[in-house]
Amino acid sequence: MNFATKALHGVSCFDPVTGASSVPIYQASTFHQADLDAPGLYDYARSGNPTRHALEEAIAVLEGGTRGFAFASGMAAISSVFMLFSAGDHIVVAEDVYGGTFRFLTQVLSRMGIEVTFVDTTCTHAVENAIKPGTKGIYLETPSNPTLKVTDLAAVCRIAKKHDLLVMVDNTFMTPYYQKPLELGADVVIHSATKFIGGHSDVIAGLAVTKDEALGKQLYFIQNGMGAILGAQDSWLVMRGLKTLKARLDVSSRSAETIAQWLSQHPAVSRVYYTGLCTHAGHDVQTSQASGHGAVLSFDVGSRERAKAVFDRVKLPIVAVSLGAVETILSYPAAMSHAAMPPEERKKRGITDGLIRLSAGLEDTEDLLQDLAQALDSLHELRIPDDKKTFSRV
Amino acid sequence: MPSQTIEGSGIKMHLETKLVQTGVGKEETTGAINFPVYYATAYRHPGIGESTGFDYTRTGNPTRAVLEEAIAAAESGDSGFACASGMAAIHTTMGLFSQRDHIIVSLDLYGGTYRLFEQVLTRYGLWFTYADLRDTEAVRAAIRPETKAIFVETPTNPLMQITDLREVAQLAKEHGLLTIVDNTFMTPYFQRPLELGADIVLHSGTKYLGGHNDVLAGLIVTKGSELSEKVKFLHNTIGAVLGPQDSWLLLRGLKTLALRMERHQSNAFAVAKQLLGHPAVSEVFYPGLPEHPGHQTHSSQASGFSGMVSFRVRSADQVPVFLQNLKLISFAESLGGVESLCTYPATQTHADIPQEIREYVGVCDRLLRLSVGIEHPDDLAADVTQALDASLVTGGQLR
Ligand SMILES: Cc1ncc(COP(=O)(O)O)c(C=O)c1O
Ligand SMILES: Cc1ncc(COP(=O)(O)O)c(C=O)c1O
Numbered sequence: 001m002n003f004a005t006k007a008l009h010g011v012s013c014f015d016p017v018t019g020a021s022s023v024p025i026y027q028a029s030t031f032h033q034a035d036l037d038a039p040g041l042y043d044y045a046r047s048g049n050p051t052r053h054a055l056e057e058a059i060a061v062l063e064g065g066t067r068g069f070a071f072a073s074g075m076a077a078i079s080s081v082f083m084l085f086s087a088g089d090h091i092v093v094a095e096d097v098y099g100g101t102f103r104f105l106t107q108v109l110s111r112m113g114i115e116v117t118f119v120d121t122t123c124t125h126a127v128e129n130a131i132k133p134g135t136k137g138i139y140l141e142t143p144s145n146p147t148l149k150v151t152d153l154a155a156v157c158r159i160a161k162k163h164d165l166l167v168m169v170d171n172t173f174m175t176p177y178y179q180k181p182l183e184l185g186a187d188v189v190i191h192s193a194t195k196f197i198g199g200h201s202d203v204i205a206g207l208a209v210t211k212d213e214a215l216g217k218q219l220y221f222i223q224n225g226m227g228a229i230l231g232a233q234d235s236w237l238v239m240r241g242l243k244t245l246k247a248r249l250d251v252s253s254r255s256a257e258t259i260a261q262w263l264s265q266h267p268a269v270s271r272v273y274y275t276g277l278c279t280h281a282g283h284d285v286q287t288s289q290a291s292g293h294g295a296v297l298s299f300d301v302g303s304r305e306r307a308k309a310v311f312d313r314v315k316l317p318i319v320a321v322s323l324g325a326v327e328t329i330l331s332y333p334a335a336m337s338h339a340a341m342p343p344e345e346r347k348k349r350g351i352t353d354g355l356i357r358l359s360a361g362l363e364d365t366e367d368l369l370q371d372l373a374q375a376l377d378s379l380h381e382l383r384i385p386d387d388k389k390t391f392s393r394v
Numbered sequence: 395m396p397s398q399t400i401e402g403s404g405i406k407m408h409l410e411t412k413l414v415q416t417g418v419g420k421e422e423t424t425g426a427i428n429f430p431v432y433y434a435t436a437y438r439h440p441g442i443g444e445s446t447g448f449d450y451t452r453t454g455n456p457t458r459a460v461l462e463e464a465i466a467a468a469e470s471g472d473s474g475f476a477c478a479s480g481m482a483a484i485h486t487t488m489g490l491f492s493q494r495d496h497i498i499v500s501l502d503l504y505g506g507t508y509r510l511f512e513q514v515l516t517r518y519g520l521w522f523t524y525a526d527l528r529d530t531e532a533v534r535a536a537i538r539p540e541t542k543a544i545f546v547e548t549p550t551n552p553l554m555q556i557t558d559l560r561e562v563a564q565l566a567k568e569h570g571l572l573t574i575v576d577n578t579f580m581t582p583y584f585q586r587p588l589e590l591g592a593d594i595v596l597h598s599g600t601k602y603l604g605g606h607n608d609v610l611a612g613l614i615v616t617k618g619s620e621l622s623e624k625v626k627f628l629h630n631t632i633g634a635v636l637g638p639q640d641s642w643l644l645l646r647g648l649k650t651l652a653l654r655m656e657r658h659q660s661n662a663f664a665v666a667k668q669l670l671g672h673p674a675v676s677e678v679f680y681p682g683l684p685e686h687p688g689h690q691t692h693s694s695q696a697s698g699f700s701g702m703v704s705f706r707v708r709s710a711d712q713v714p715v716f717l718q719n720l721k722l723i724s725f726a727e728s729l730g731g732v733e734s735l736c737t738y739p740a741t742q743t744h745a746d747i748p749q750e751i752r753e754y755v756g757v758c759d760r761l762l763r764l765s766v767g768i769e770h771p772d773d774l775a776a777d778v779t780q781a782l783d784a785s786l787v788t789g790g791q792l793r
């Protein structure tokens with residue numbers, strides 16, 4: 001089955017009892033047990049809820065894993081997956097992970113005796129060099145947020161296998177439609193389903209999928225034990241989003257590509273980050289491991305002042321924290337998604353004060369271009385202080 | 395039941411009033427009496443560096459905020475935080491501690507809390523001593539240089555043991571420890587630990603606060619701005635937040651909390667009396683009974699006894715027969731809802747506590763726990779009686 005068909009007809013897409021075209025919302029916290037000696041499939045909704053279960057099965061099928069898990073948010077999924085580790089363990093982490101992940105690792109997990117080394121995972125040697133006796137896992141995000149650096153998943157997974165390490169991949173930007181890390185050798189895939197999978201800026205959710213059953217059992221224990229589960233109503237909303245994932249991404253990604261190309265010709269823009277541009281350093285690896293480039297791009301207008309002017313002048317995009325929605329969203333990483341990261345760490349990662357992230361929605365591409373044009377054209381009054389005009393050579 | 399008056403927008407209001415009025419007047423655009431469910435995850439920023447007060451729903455959601463304010467006010471705390479489940483609330487709170495920190499915990503305790511502590515958090519170098527918190531001297535003896543907090547359930551789940559909250563909180567203060575109280579069984583309607591000196595109150599909102607067996611939720615209430623800021627950070631960072639629809643369901647539950655709690659309690663008295671007089675029952679645990687050893691302490695710190703009743707039958711083979719014969723009361727794992735439920739702690743809620751510890755504490759295989767709902771008390775008493783009768787006939791001869 002192709003992706004679009006699988007997303008609609010993979011599993012659990014209708015209610016087995018009534019045949020209803022969508023799984024009902026089981027707003028129940030507990031389930032009557034008919035027999036003390038023969039517990040039912042569901043006993044308590046933290047341990048299992050039929051609506052949540054349908055979503056968990058659906059994402060497991062789409063990612064090609066054995067078990068899926070739905071969490072209260074992407075961060076809840078991430079913090080739960082990290083609970084697979086114990087004090088004394090060491091984890092190698094991609095240096096430009098999502099700011100919230102960075103914050104969790106450096107301010108919560110570090111107090112629990114887990115050591116983390118941040119490395120540039122686009123360099124496979126750097127990953128291998130960071131491995132030491134206590135290393136237990138590698139955590140990746142590719143393309144990364146917000147400068148879309150690409151990590152070679154199969155290469156890193158090969159290193160991981162050699163050292164018996166668990167590979168976790170945050171697949172939020174790609175979704176299983178474009179990239180299936182488990183097929184490339186990863187052990188756990190994580191999503192902020194708040195983004196493309198939900199797709200409508202109307203639900204906070206996280207998902208995780210494990211490749212094998214043993215790891216699935218461990219993560220299930222943690223999901224139930226820590227209790228950061230997704231509610232029934234929210235599970236239903238995420239499933240609703242899944243049904244249109246392919247159609248939405250097709251449109252948004254096409255738009256993103258057109259916008260990226262257009263921006264890279266615009267004099268007010270000093271740099272564009274989009275893996276679909278053949279000038280992007282990660283273009284080839286991306287093309288070899290994913291079937292698309294996604295709907296997120298970033299561009300640098302040179303300074304905070306100029307970025308502010310763009311934000312003030314655009315009319316269509318929502319200026320907000322988040323991405324992956326039907327609406328085009330502009331955000332300002334330095335003060336939003338990566339505010340939790342110290343300025344010097346930000347600078348190292350290319351998250352400058354002039355950087356703007358755009359998540360393309362479903363609006364007409366021409367309308368978006370026109371809106372961006374009127375905002376950017378007005379910038380010539382504001383000089384670019386940094387006039388190095390290089391395109392995506394990171 | 396007497397309710398203390400608490401401050402609200404300049405007017406003194408009883409807690410019942412405050413609970414019913416939750417969210418009223420908060421929606422200024424349309425005047426909707428019930429606060430709307432805000433599904434939005436992202437909020438349009440007027441410009442860079444400007445915000446409406448809401449940026450991203452994990453960090454703050456308007457519907458969730460109304461709930462968080464309401465529970466903070468009801469518990470006389472400073473800040474409230476709504477989580478995906480009671481366990482998520484407990485786990486988030488434990489994020490306050492670091493490797494090598496030591497925590498003293500109620501010996502009798504909800505099994506899921508024990509499991510989280512022993513099977514997850516010990517892996518991060520936190521360590522726990524389970525002490526009989528009824529005995530303040532035992533608590534004092536358990537304090538170590540590394541001790542950071544005392545974690546209290548009172549009444550405990552499922553044995554209804556009572557801890558003197560004022561005494562324990564006082565002891566904690568003397569040693570610079572945090573007092574954390576799981577107030578799930580009592581709710582702020584009957585007991586407000588922060589007023590007695592505790593620092594943090596936790597709830598499984600799945601239980602009485604939600605009240606309808608239809609939503610999973612957890613709540614944290616903190617006292618003081620420093621602690622509130624720390625928990626706010628953890629809430630957003632760990633991300634185990636409650637969704638807007640579930641927040642709204644909980645708000646809806648809060649409005650009838652007072653009514654429900656009164657009925658749960660009067661029904662619990664009726665059922666406890668029925669159990670006491672039945673030959674199939676050897677012991678009844680309900681803090682409302684004057685002969686309950688914690689009755690006096692409990693009465694001094696809470697204004698009621700809630701609706702949870704545990705009891706022991708005379709022999710373990712009565713248990714399956716009793717459960718099979720219940721007609722009205724569902725055999726299910728939860729509590730605090732309008733429908734009466736019966737739980738068998740040994741295999742359900744407390745299955746993750748090793749058998750020898752369970753037995754030592756008293757959660758034996760003859761123990762059953764009733765969450766008494768708001769049905770007619772005579773119907774409940776009749777159902778319990780006929781199931782107990784049946785357990786004597788087929789479960790094991792009269793002994
Ligand atoms: C790549 C990535 N991972 C994880 C998260 C966290 O997800 P959530 O906001 O749903 O907790 C985000 C966004 O916030 C993200 O962009
Ligand atoms: C006293 C107590 N605390 C905490 C919990 C955990 O709450 P939840 O099931 O909502 O995660 C429960 C019940 O399950 C409980 O009875």
